[in-house]
Amino acid sequence: MKKVTIQDIAAEMGLSRNTVAKALNGGLVSPQTRHAVVQKAWQMGYNKLDDKLVEEVKSTYRRANTGTILVLFNHMESAFWTRALAGISNAVNDEGYRMQLHVVDEKDKDGESTGSLIADDVKGIIFLSVFSVKFVKAIGRKKLPMTFFNSPVNAKEYIKLGDVINVEGFYSMSTLTEYVIKQKGCTRLAYIGFAEGSRMIQARYLGFLNACTQNHIQLDERMQFTRPANNLSFSYAMVEEVVKDMAYIPDAIICEDDDVAKNVSLALLQRDSKAVKKMVITGFNNTLETDFFKSDILTVDVRIEEMGRRLVKSVIDKVKCPTMDVAFTTIATYPKF
Template sequence: MTAPTPRHKRATIFDVAAEAGVSRGTVSRVLNGEPYVSAAAREAIEAAIAKVGYVRNTAARNLATQSSGAIALIVHEPDSVFIDDPNIGAILLGANAALSAADYQLVSLLIDDDRDSQRVTGYLGGGFVDGAIIVSAREGDPISQAIADLRLPAVMIGRPDNQSQLPWVGIDNRGAARRITERLVATGRRRVGMIAAGLDRDSGRDRLAGFRDALGASFDDTLVSRQPFYTYAAGVAGMAELLRAAPDIDGVFAASDAVAAGALEALRGAGRRVPADIGVVGFDDSTWALRAQPALSTVRQPAGQLGARAAELVLDQVRSGGRPADGALLATEVVWRDSA
């Protein structure tokens, strides 16, 4: 029978001190970036760390400081949407960059069903993260309420009506949707519909409201296809529904670029030319917009900046122990391309 391989002993701060010929306290001051250590002692300690292979025990340090050094990014979407939506990736990268600059680790938590909500709620209550960023929160979302109850530093990307206790960062979805719809109508379109999605969250409701604002008395609810998620499949299904309801439709506002890309596919299958027969606009200015044929007219939202700003607001709370009272709105712009 083969004997088990002995476990390698982890180098300690005492090993570093012995190798460098200094006290443990001097090593600790160097590790913590404190002053009052001579250049010679600092050089000897750095050489000793390299020689003995010392790696700082972050878990022990966090236990002593009552800090995990981690921030959760909670995404309340099905797995398919997480993969399909480039905005989520951009938010994640923006948040990660801001957290990395502050020496914090990003922890991604995905919620697809009620069981996930219970699991994540328990995780958050266990002290494994110092704060949270919530993406795609919905009405009645138990996670945002649990975070408020835990008094965990947190920021929501978006503004659900049911959770006023948490600070937020977002965009003016309603105003942006109104502006791009008005521009679509200004191209001479007379029968304009919308593929609305995500109506269980503020972004989806606000984009539909902005579309309604732009059309005013011309708004026709029968020209709105309501879909559950911001996905390519929703665009295919929604466009097919609108073509059945109104074969003479000549303009479509899709609630996201992924939805718009699906709509373009459905229109190609139906033999409809874009933009000659029908103009299509999206929302996000994601990679879907540039890959689409023709390239999408859309609303550019700063997804990466949303993630970075949310991370900064969470870190401000972690450091101060308080919560900002207000949210932050970031600017959007209409980007006009060939699809309309």
């Protein structure tokens, strides 16, 4: 049998090797992250676990005998997802359940592989990523309560199967963009974000367009980057290409979230180190590190840990009362200036 390494655990969880090593060796990580990493390491057969950590996981399993809440996920590491998982883990533990995190293999398009792994003690499922309708329907055949964070632009099939929880984007992005126009005096605006990638991100783009329309801003179509080349996300490599190929340096770049805003700042630093200092850049989620070199990025605060708790409450309410109507919930967000 292949020896399990820290890198194996990191790959399975979508975390960095450094984060996993810290969690297993007493480093500075949140209690929720530490518990989730130790639990996954134990499940995978990692043989260098401290005996006290092993006993901690075992006692949690003995204590939490009400069942498991399965979290399906396919994202790479970012501060947003780390905090969301921390909120979910905390809430699941408070309710007396266990949390099982499963990183879905990108090859499992129809959900058959994932569905076959769902254990008998799973009581409900949280989808922390937007999966295809085909995948979701396959998991839905398990007849378990399901709650989705975010959804495709057309959420019709999702809402048939379970609760959908989004964070508000239209009004916050509109407010943020209007601030950039009126208070920062910006008129040449670029946008970078996958407008059709999900319902939540589309709302942010529509909020941006609304503010531009209301303030009589004529947008240059060449500066609206709304579909990544891979139809998945704007990675650093893709953002770098976008910034390098821009016809000109705009007054402001509005980004779908803080990860893209961070990538834009780094890419612009490579293109024009002077421009990046005075450029107005906006993100969303309020997850940028305080020591990031561009400290004036505007953003929108999302109470991410509480959002995680809301996801857990939704699915456990359905566990306790299966006849409850499905709900489409939007959680408030808060522009920061």
